[in-house]
Amino acid sequence: MKFRKKHKEASEVSTDSLNDILFILLMFFLIVATLANPNVVKVGIPRGTKDAKAKQNIMVSIDKDQNYFIGGNKIDHLQMDTMLVQAIEKYRKTPLDTPTVVINADTAAYYGEVFRIMRLSKKSGAKVVATVK
Numbered sequence: 001m002k003f004r005k006k007h008k009e010a011s012e013v014s015t016d017s018l019n020d021i022l023f024i025l026l027m028f029f030l031i032v033a034t035l036a037n038p039n040v041v042k043v044g045i046p047r048g049t050k051d052a053k054a055k056q057n058i059m060v061s062i063d064k065d066q067n068y069f070i071g072g073n074k075i076d077h078l079q080m081d082t083m084l085v086q087a088i089e090k091y092r093k094t095p096l097d098t099p100t101v102v103i104n105a106d107t108a109a110y111y112g113e114v115f116r117i118m119r120l121s122k123k124s125g126a127k128v129v130a131t132v133k
Contacts, residue, residue: 057091057099064108103130
């Protein structure tokens with residue numbers, strides 16, 4: 001005779017804490033997704049066919065104190081025009097070569113001077129790229 005009772009207990013896995021964690025993660029990602037960039041306008045950006053960048057031959061910098069630099073050399077503002085034209089002619093080896101003038105201007109710089117340098121560079125036959133920091 002067997003007097004032992006066979007009690008089979010059903011084994012369970014408690015998933016209450018897992019549900020709480022998943023709910024918190026879901027809410028976090030929903031909030032972050034809506035706050036990231038709500039007003040994004042999709043614009044078609046043109047793609048280049050080559051990975052080559054234009055050579056940055058002449059670097060012109062204007063700092064917040066209105067000091068002018070060609071490369072690393074400080075230039076007096078009265079001599080800026082002649083020195084820039086000389087630098088452009090120095091980098092032009094043949095009539096087909098087009099040197100590039102890169103203008104780095106501080107946000108506190110006078111934009112009239114930046115545009116004057118851009119105009120002078122274009123007039124001298126150089127390509128112009130301007131960056132503002």
